[in-house]
Amino acid sequence: MKRVLPSDVSVLEQIGIDLRLLKTIQPSKRSHYRAVANWLTQYRPTNEAINLEQVRGGIEAFHHLCEVRDWLGAKEIINLRCNTPTYEKLHHQLGTWGYQRERILLYERLLGHLEPAWDVIWLDNSGIVYCALGQYQTAIDYHQHSLELAQQMNDRKAQARSLGNLGNALSYSGQYQTALDYHLKVLAIARETKNRPMEATTLGNLGNTYEAMGEYQQAIDYYQNSLAIAKELGDRHEEGRALGNLGSTCEALGRYQKAIDCLQHSLAIARDLEDRSGECSTLESLGTVYEALEQYEQAIAYCKQSLAIANEIGDRAVEGLSLGNLGSLYEILGDYDQAITFAQLSLAVARDIGDPEGEARALGNLGSIYAAQEQYQQAIDCYYNSLIIARTIGDPQGEKRALGDLGGIFYAVGDDDQAIHHYQQSLTIAKTLGDPVSIDSISDNLAIIYYSLGQYEQAAECLRQSSVRKDISARNQSGRSDSTG
Structure with a gap:
């Protein structure tokens, strides 16, 4: 079984530990350094060990170094490269595997103990973790603190990274326009500095925000551009992310086979990279597509x-x-x-x-x-x-959905005026969003109501707006519909 972390004397040298000098260290610290040496060179996980246990030696060594305030050594531990498909640093690998809470413990211990540039990194990564955990306001707070430090240091690359992560957290919390502003600033920096990996990531972030706003074609354009750069760079993680995003947006537009193709490809990449978080979200998206089918x-x-x-x-x-x-x-x-x-x-x-x-x-x-x-x-x-x-x-997509649901429920209870009122509001939003599936469904429902009221011209106009062109007479004979847009 391959070892995820290096486990020989060289890793001790990398963090500044010389086994020959342990006896010269004061007893109160010596036991911790011996523990570090043992965890890094002697720990052997079982063949059945879960991913977290594969790197247990590194995590325990990190905490022992923190106990003796060896912050530089602790930093080196969590920056060790893992022998995994993504070859990530230990603290990033924990995120790929989905161990977000374990990451937070690492960052909390190091905050305030190294140069400000490292605090920017720890704060930013903490924000990413809290975003993954769904604690969006906490994530925003961490990213704002990180951005302030980066601005004080006049570190443009760090500022761009913090702005992008802050944009993501704001988008998740529903603050879409502010999120777009931040992502566009990052995109400008990425293109000005010819930072192609940052450009690919930012294009994906912009796509996410436009998708959340229900502006699907713009989202698809950004995702496709992100995918093209990811393939050019050979960045499979970003490629998988772009494919997953494309699949989700295609599902929203009713392009189900295209959605499945993208999502299955994304799922295969996630499993190849042992990306548990990506696997989790892609499986959820596939469930949504098969529900629609x-x-x-x-x-x-x-x-x-x-x-x-x-x-x-x-x-x-x-x-x-x-x-x-x-x-x-x-x-x-x-x-x-x-x-x-x-x-x-x-x-x-x-x-x-x-x-x-x-x-x-x-x-x-x-x-x-x-x-x-x-x-x-x-x-x-x-x-x-x-x-x-x-x-x-x-959230116009959510507003459109709620209005359509209210139209359906009022029609079900026989309140045609309220049903028409809510359906029309929902239809207006669907047209603004360019959502053909919802336009068809809502127009069809409105046509049913107008037909039942004897308002045939209005019913015909609704049907002209719908590409479905169902036989309204046949459906009217089957009774009142409770379908919603």
């Missing part, structure tokens, strides 16, 4: 795989997504008790980590389950609360 058992299988990994690595944002998707799937299958349980767990996660977009999505899922059980007032309450959150954080 009405292949529910396969969708459930993907979501459960994603949930298991999310729980294992502590990725609460993906945990909330997977729980919500499972709730939706069990609703479709008519298992409402299971559906409500998963939807409520998803809502609890979103509120616990301060994820307003996730909270709005979970409330929408709950509303759908209540509507399916004809508990209409509970459904309306959930949809309105979801709408309020979407408008508060400037």
